[in-house]
Amino acid sequence: MSGFNVRQPGLMTLITDSGRIGHHRIGLTTGGPLDPMAFAWANRLLGNEPNATALEISIGSLVLEAQVDTWLVLTGGELPLKINGKEMERWQAHRVNVGDRIEAGFSQAGARGYLAVSGGFDIPPTFGSTATVQREKLGGLNGQKLQSGDRLPCASAPDAGGFRLPAPYQPNYRNTAPLRVILGYQQDAFSAVQKQLFFTSSYRISDRADRMGYRLEGPAIPPSINGILSEGICLGAIQVPSDGQPIVLLNDRQTIGGYPKIGSLFSQDLARLAQMLPGTEISFTPFTQDEAHNQLLLNQRYYSMIEPIAVTP
Amino acid sequence: MRIAVAGENSLILYFGDTTDPRISAQVQHAVGETERLLGEALIDLVPSYASLLVIYNPFLIDHLEVRRRLQELANNSAEGEVTEGTLIKLPVWYSTESGPDLEALAQKAGLSVDEVIALHATTEYRVYAIGFAPGFAYLGQVDERIAAPRLATPRQVVPRGSVAIADRQTAIYPSASPGGWNLIGRCPTRMFDPDSDPCMPVQVGDRVSFEPIDKARYLELGGEL
Numbered sequence: 087m088s089g090f091n092v093r094q095p096g097l098m099t100l101i102t103d104s105g106r107i108g109h110h111r112i113g114l115t116t117g118g119p120l121d122p123m124a125f126a127w128a129n130r131l132l133g134n135e136p137n138a139t140a141l142e143i144s145i146g147s148l149v150l151e152a153q154v155d156t157w158l159v160l161t162g163g164e165l166p167l168k169i170n171g172k173e174m175e176r177w178q179a180h181r182v183n184v185g186d187r188i189e190a191g192f193s194q195a196g197a198r199g200y201l202a203v204s205g206g207f208d209i210p211p212t213f214g215s216t217a218t219v220q221r222e223k224l225g226g227l228n229g230q231k232l233q234s235g236d237r238l239p240c241a242s243a244p245d246a247g248g249f250r251l252p253a254p255y256q257p258n259y260r261n262t263a264p265l266r267v268i269l270g271y272q273q274d275a276f277s278a279v280q281k282q283l284f285f286t287s288s289y290r291i292s293d294r295a296d297r298m299g300y301r302l303e304g305p306a307i308p309p310s311i312n313g314i315l316s317e318g319i320c321l322g323a324i325q326v327p328s329d330g331q332p333i334v335l336l337n338d339r340q341t342i343g344g345y346p347k348i349g350s351l352f353s354q355d356l357a358r359l360a361q362m363l364p365g366t367e368i369s370f371t372p373f374t375q376d377e378a379h380n381q382l383l384l385n386q387r388y389y390s391m392i393e394p395i396a397v398t399p
Numbered sequence: 400m401r402i403a404v405a406g407e408n409s410l411i412l413y414f415g416d417t418t419d420p421r422i423s424a425q426v427q428h429a430v431g432e433t434e435r436l437l438g439e440a441l442i443d444l445v446p447s448y449a450s451l452l453v454i455y456n457p458f459l460i461d462h463l464e465v466r467r468r469l470q471e472l473a474n475n476s477a478e479g480e481v482t483e484g485t486l487i488k489l490p491v492w493y494s495t496e497s498g499p500d501l502e503a504l505a506q507k508a509g510l511s512v513d514e515v516i517a518l519h520a521t522t523e524y525r526v527y528a529i530g531f532a533p534g535f536a537y538l539g540q541v542d543e544r545i546a547a548p549r550l551a552t553p554r555q556v557v558p559r560g561s562v563a564i565a566d567r568q569t570a571i572y573p574s575a576s577p578g579g580w581n582l583i584g585r586c587p588t589r590m591f592d593p594d595s596d597p598c599m600p601v602q603v604g605d606r607v608s609f610e611p612i613d614k615a616r617y618l619e620l621g622g623e624l
Contacts, residue, residue: 110445110454112599113533113573113591212593221576222533224593270404271411294555298577312548313566315416316528316537318445318452320406327579328551341445342530342537344549344565345579350406375462378407382457 088154089207089239092232096148096190101207101226101238104137106215110341116321117217117225118337120297120360121198122353123389124162124257128202131159131179131249131394138206139216141232143199145363146192148232150201152182155244157204161251163196163259163361177256179248179397196259196361204246208239219338221298249394265355266373267324271347275309276326283307284348285370289332293364297338299325300359302368306330309346316344322351336360352378354385400429400473402466408442408457410465412472415449418539418567422449423527427603429472436468446603447528448537484526484605489571491520491562491584491609492617498583504547504564516611518542519562519583524569526605534573534591534599538607541567553579560585560622562609587622 092099104125105118119125119142129138141148146165160167160176167174168189174180176199182188190199209216209226218226227236269281276284289304308330319325323335325345334351337360351359352373359368405411412429415422426446433444433453440460445452455465493516495501505515524538531537546567554577557563561572563580572578573590586609591599601607612620 108443110443110452110530113530113535115532221574223574224533268404268407270406315418315448315450316531316565316568317447317450318405318411318530320409320452320454322406327549327553340531340535340576342447342528342535344568349404350409352407375404375407379457379461382407386458 090150092236094149095232098144099232100218102217117219121357128161128200140202148190150188152186162199164194165199166191178250204243264369264371266352269349280307300334322356409454412451486606490612493584497585500581501583549579587620
């Protein structure tokens with residue numbers, strides 16, 4: 087079987103496609119890449135289908151050994167890429183051969199890297215998706231993060247070629263601009279003063295930050311109601327338990343919950359948050375559904391207008 | 400019906416704010432109608448007790464158009480029929496060992512531990528929603544005397560099979576996960592198994608009752624410690 091052997095799994099490396107969509111009614115969350123744009127670029131730079139299965143590497147220290155001749159790319163956070171010990175460009179397709187050692191080192195900035203191979207990894211989908219959601223034990227290999235000795239099957243593609251994305255188009259993972267929040271849900275359970283406090287204060291990402299939620303620490307904004315009838319939770323929702331400390335809900339969030347929510351993060355900024363490490367100070371600014379809608383369309387237009395540069399075999 | 404903003408590409412419809420089989424039936428009715436009204440612009444729906452979260456594709460539709468189409472539901476919110484679902488019996492090992500919040504809950508309620516167990520086990524519940532985690536069925540209503548608010552700070556890990564109370568809702572955690580509900584026992588029945596068909600023993604609208612068992616029986620039925 088051609089593919090890659092996992093020599094060292096890193097802190098948390100997950101097999102993922104673009105997510106498990108359309109199964110909220112039996113309680114399945116979406117999972118999928120925390121930084122969808124970096125994931126999309128990884129596949130695009132290899133000419134893959136947008137939904138092809140890749141790896142999300144959190145923090146780093148992943149080591150793979152190629153058992154196949156193919157092409158790969160590493161996008162996302164600044165995880166130094168080495169092939170056979172030699173530092174290589176990220177955001178650029180590289181040819182690898184049987185026996186090559188591929189390393190994604192510890193991140194300098196940005197917590198999540200995306201490693202894609204030509205044609206994607208060949209993983210059978212569960213409920214329509216290969217996205218690993220450890221809490222649900224679904225997707226990937228047995229619903230778990232990569233382990234030493236795992237095999238990642240993929241087809242041989244020695245002549246696939248690919249592209250590189252010039253530096254000016256690569257995201258800046260040191261961007262500290264405030265995160266945009268669309269007020270909604272139980273926003274009336276927060277007084278004008280509390281909202282003011284929320285939008286003018288700095289919050290710290292606590293150590294309890296994972297793919298399900300990022301717990302923040304900062305000025306408490308306890309809601310005027312203790313709990314609500316459990317209801318659907320969208321991506322990026324910001325729930326506030328009675329201790330007043332906000333929790334931003336990410337891709338592996340629960341689909342339903344009963345804590346009051348002040349609103350939801352704009353997805354582009356949710357991806358930025360997910361690229362940050364515990365201890366980072368963040369702040370928020372209000373945003374509307376209309377502004378979000380316009381920004382999403384602009385982002386999509388920008389993405390489709392960029393022309394990456396071909397890298398030939 | 401009230402429409403509120405949820406996120407950049409989602410709205411939430413509220414049909415009431417109580418646990419009531421008639422409101423639950425309205426939500427079920429709205430599920431089918433929303434699928435019809437939004438067609439391919441719909442990404443997913445999360446029906447719950449009295450609300451419906453509608454997630455749409457922002458590249459095909461915007462929130463103004465979604466609101467306009469969903470208004471039809473408000474003008475036409477005929478009450479859905481309340482159907483009697485199948486009765487499913489689930490075994491539960493109630494104890495202070497398997498339910499770390501049982502004693503505190505009893506104390507707050509001014510009842511003995513045995514009285515709390517009796518009140519929980521003699522009520523028949525309706526499945527109001529499924530969500531939070533795969534196979535997590537929200538059951539209502541818990542007897543008022545043993546209703547308890549969620550913990551101020553959720554636990555990082557709640558073991559699989561934990562039977563829990565939050566306000567007047569009760570549920571069984573289908574897998575180990577963080578959670579803020581009050582834990583009163585453990586159920587050995589698998590609530591979600593992706594390899595089985597159906598993957599869950601219950602569905603929305605079913606009725607559920609609990610049968611108290613002891614630790615030995617719990618282990619015999621495949622319960623984990």
